[in-house]
Amino acid sequence: MQKSNILLVDDYEVNLELLEAYLELSGIPMQIYRAYNCAEAYACVEKVSLDLILLDVMLPDGSGYDVCRSLKGFYAYQSIPIIILTALNDKQSMLEGLQAGADEFLTKPVDSHELILRVKNLLKMKAIANDLDQRYSQLHRELVIATELQKSFLPRTVPAYDGVHLEVLYRPSSYIGGDFYDFIQIDDDHLGILICDVKGHGVASAMITATIKFQMYDLRQYYRLPDQLLGHLNDRLEQFFSSTANDYFVTAVYGVLDLERNRFFYSNAGHSSPYLCGTESLVSLENQQGLPLGILPGMVYDCQQVVLQQGQELFLYTDGIFEIALRGKAAKSCSSLMDFFDGAELPIGLAQVHQLQQEIRQYTGSHQIADDVNYIVVRIEEQEEA
Amino acid sequence: MCQVHLEKNAHCVTAAISGEFILGCTSEIKEKVKNYMESSQQYHVIIDLSQVSFIDSSGLGALIAWFKMVNQHQGRIVFCGLTDHVRKIIGYAKLDKIFTIVDTMEEAEKALNA
Numbered sequence: 001m002q003k004s005n006i007l008l009v010d011d012y013e014v015n016l017e018l019l020e021a022y023l024e025l026s027g028i029p030m031q032i033y034r035a036y037n038c039a040e041a042y043a044c045v046e047k048v049s050l051d052l053i054l055l056d057v058m059l060p061d062g063s064g065y066d067v068c069r070s071l072k073g074f075y076a077y078q079s080i081p082i083i084i085l086t087a088l089n090d091k092q093s094m095l096e097g098l099q100a101g102a103d104e105f106l107t108k109p110v111d112s113h114e115l116i117l118r119v120k121n122l123l124k125m126k127a128i129a130n131d132l133d134q135r136y137s138q139l140h141r142e143l144v145i146a147t148e149l150q151k152s153f154l155p156r157t158v159p160a161y162d163g164v165h166l167e168v169l170y171r172p173s174s175y176i177g178g179d180f181y182d183f184i185q186i187d188d189d190h191l192g193i194l195i196c197d198v199k200g201h202g203v204a205s206a207m208i209t210a211t212i213k214f215q216m217y218d219l220r221q222y223y224r225l226p227d228q229l230l231g232h233l234n235d236r237l238e239q240f241f242s243s244t245a246n247d248y249f250v251t252a253v254y255g256v257l258d259l260e261r262n263r264f265f266y267s268n269a270g271h272s273s274p275y276l277c278g279t280e281s282l283v284s285l286e287n288q289q290g291l292p293l294g295i296l297p298g299m300v301y302d303c304q305q306v307v308l309q310q311g312q313e314l315f316l317y318t319d320g321i322f323e324i325a326l327r328g329k330a331a332k333s334c335s336s337l338m339d340f341f342d343g344a345e346l347p348i349g350l351a352q353v354h355q356l357q358q359e360i361r362q363y364t365g366s367h368q369i370a371d372d373v374n375y376i377v378v379r380i381e382e383q384e385e386a
Numbered sequence: 387m388c389q390v391h392l393e394k395n396a397h398c399v400t401a402a403i404s405g406e407f408i409l410g411c412t413s414e415i416k417e418k419v420k421n422y423m424e425s426s427q428q429y430h431v432i433i434d435l436s437q438v439s440f441i442d443s444s445g446l447g448a449l450i451a452w453f454k455m456v457n458q459h460q461g462r463i464v465f466c467g468l469t470d471h472v473r474k475i476i477g478y479a480k481l482d483k484i485f486t487i488v489d490t491m492e493e494a495e496k497a498l499n500a
Contacts, residue, residue, distance in 0.1 A: 199443035246454050247416060247447035251479065270479045291480045295450055336478065 004028060004123050007044050009035045009064065010056040010085070019054060019110065026116040028123065038062040045077055051126045052119060053082045055102075057093070065100040072101030079129040081122035085110065143203070147172070150206050153213045155183045159191060161259055167377040169357070171364040177372035178205030179318045180212060186223045189260040195376055196252035197271065197318040199292070208248060211240060226254045226267035227303040230293065234269065234301075237294035250293040253316055262308045262380050267301040269293045275315045275337050276306055280347040284338055314378040315353060320371035324363045325356055388438075390415045392422045398430040398498055399423055400491075404437030407445035416448040420455060429461025432494045436467025441475050449476075453485065462486070466494040 008019050016034055023030065033048060035041040038061045044050070053071075057064040064084055071077040083104040084097045094105055103125075104118045150172075158166050170181065178200060184192030196212060198205040215236050222229035230252065241248050253274055255266030266274070266285070270292030276283045289302045308314060315337070325340055340356075341348045357375065364373050388405035401419045405411075423429055431452065438445075449465070456463040464486045468476065476482050488494050 197443075199447055242454070247412075247444075247451035249447065249450055270481075272478070289480075289483075291483055295454070295481075296484060 002029070004030045004051040004126075005033065005048050006030050006119075007033045007035060007041065007048070007050050007053045009037075009041045009053065009059065009067070011036050011058075011060050015056070015108075019115070022110070022112040022115050023119065025112065026119065028116075028120065036060075038064075038067050041067055045071060045080070050080050051130075052122055053080055054106075054119075055082055055084050057084060057086045057097075065096055068097070068100040068102050079126065079133070081126055083118060083122065146203060146206060150177070150209065153210060154181065159183055159185065163381050163383065164257075164259055164262070165377075165379040165381055167379070169361060169364070169373065169375050171369060171373045173320070173369050173372050177374075178209065179320065179372035179374040180209040181374055181376060182213065182216065184216075184223055186256065189258060190224065191257045191259060192223050192254065193257055193316065193376065193378070194252065194254045195271070195316045195318065195374065196250055196293075197320075197372070197374075198248065198250050200248045204248070208237075208240075208250065211237070212250065224256055225303075226256060226265060227301040229254055230267045230269050230290075230301045231299060234291075234293040234299050235297050238297045241294045249295050252293055257378060263305055264308060264314055264378070265303060265305045267303050269299075269301060272317060272319050272336055274317075275353070276308065277313045277315055277350050277353045278309070279311065279351075280349040282337065282341065282348045282353065284336065308378070308380045310380050310382045312380055313350060313353070315375065316378075317375035318372060320369070320373040321356075321360055321375060323371050324360050324369065324373065327363075387411070388415060390418055392419065394422075394426050394428055398432055398495070399426060399428045400432045400434060402434040402437065406440040407435075407438050407448070408440060408442040409444035412444045412448045416451055419448075419452060423452075423455065423459075423461075429456050429459035430498050431456055431461065431463045432491070432498065433463065433465045434467050434491065434494075435465055435472050436469070438469060438472055441472050443479075446475065446479055446481065449481070449485070462498050464488060464494045464497045466491060 006023065008016050010016050020032055023032065033044050035044050037059050055064040055067060068082050068084065071080065071082065081103040083106055084102040085106050085108055086093050087108045097105055103122055106115060106118065154170065158168050168181065170179065172179065178198035180196050182194045186192050194216065198208045215233055219229055219232050222232060237250060251271035252269045253266060253271045255264050257264050268287040268290045270290055273284045273286050276285060285306055287302055287304060289300060291299050322340060341352060360373060388403065388407050388411040391402040393400045399422060403415065423431060433452065453463055466488045468487060476485065486497055488497050
């Protein structure tokens with residue numbers, strides 16, 4: 001059995017000797033540390049991974065209550081059980097100790113049987129806390145690995161072309177996310193673009209993104225046919241969910257960007273509409289059909305086409321952007337960009353959209369976020385006059 | 387906070403949901419409604435959403451799970467009393483294409499028996 005690390009804090013040598021003698025009687029395997037004041041107690045807590053503290057109230061450089069309070073306020077130390085030793089056998093000091101977060105009390109002179117029983121109980125509790133801690137760390141390590149794996153499914157680079165500029169922002173909320181995107185170079189002039197959002201959270205969502213990546217590859221014969229691709233993907237996901245998680249669904253936009261003619265040929269499965277942004281225009285690319293993927297088999301998707309002019313931008317995004325855009329604002333939700341700019345007086349265009357994008361970049365760069373955030377911008381560069 | 391009130395009569399089960407139907411409460415309510423349908427062996431269901439002030443994708447997931455379950459058992463499901471917000475969210479996800487949506491309980495009962 002592993003030795004328990006126990007710290008005794010008292011300024012009287014005699015008291016320390018006595019406590020140590022009692023504890024040795026208990027037969028618990030232990031390593032005892034001594035501190036004669038608050039400063040030494042703090043130093044020991046920092047140095048040793050403690051399992052229990054026996055703490056006197058009146059110390060030369062402060063009160064045991066203060067030591068207790070400050071240790072219980074630290075995440076790293078709050079699970080160390082503390083027994084407060086007091087000569088004051090009154091309700092007031094007990095309440096003060098409870099307020100400071102102490103786990104147990106003993107009044108001096110200490111009864112050896114009571115001391116040993118309380119120590120044993122608290123050590124048992126600490127062992128359970130240690131075990132939980134260990135399991136949590138294990139889980140944490142596995143999540144970190146899963147995050148890395150998921151990153152490996154995402155495109156390593158953003159494709160670059162003459163005259164067409166692409167930009168991506170991808171920020172998963174905690175560890176792993178349900179947002180996913182992909183670029184597929186179909187041939188020199190055609191780029192497949194997928195953006196999707198697995199509804200549901202955590203590890204399962206992330207595993208579903210892996211399934212999508214795999215299924216997309218398996219459906220590569222449909223890369224040029226967005227409606228067919230989404231139709232097949234829908235059937236496969238529906239089958240997958242029906243045997244696993246039937247409250248999951250996926251919203252997605254898949255489109256083919258014709259780099260020669262600056263055309264975008266796309267289908268939408270229940271995803272927030274992409275937008276075409278010009279200097280003073282903002283047009284929603286609505287679709288008639290398009291249920292999210294994975295709900296009903298046999299869904300038919302329609303396919304539409306938009307031609308991008310020089311200087312225009314195509315903006316694809318997941319709805320996580322709104323949680324950032326709306327923070328601190330009265331409106332609690334919005335589901336489209338148009339909704340978000342609703343009520344603005346100026347003609348909405350690139351300037352406003354860029355401002356929103358910048359805000360999202362800045363915020364996600366320095367804050368924890370509740371939902372994944374992902375957007376893709378395709379800009380047709382303005383050509384210099386010959 | 388979100389709650390569900392369950393009732394049944396000879397023809398159907400009614401689940402009245404109230405509050406914010408969002409992540410954190412959806413899986414519990416999803417199970418409650420599912421278990422209620424199973425134990426009463428009744429897959430004609432009215433989901434009353436008139437007291438739902440807010441819904442997120444996890445709430446939509448629960449609606450879809452019930453929809454799928456009812457379909458598997460050749461039952462019917464009708465959603466009624468949608469607030470503007472809920473109607474909008476369901477519309478954005480295009481779920482209004484497959485859900486039967488009505489305004490009042492009377493219409494819901496009629497739709498179930500149609």
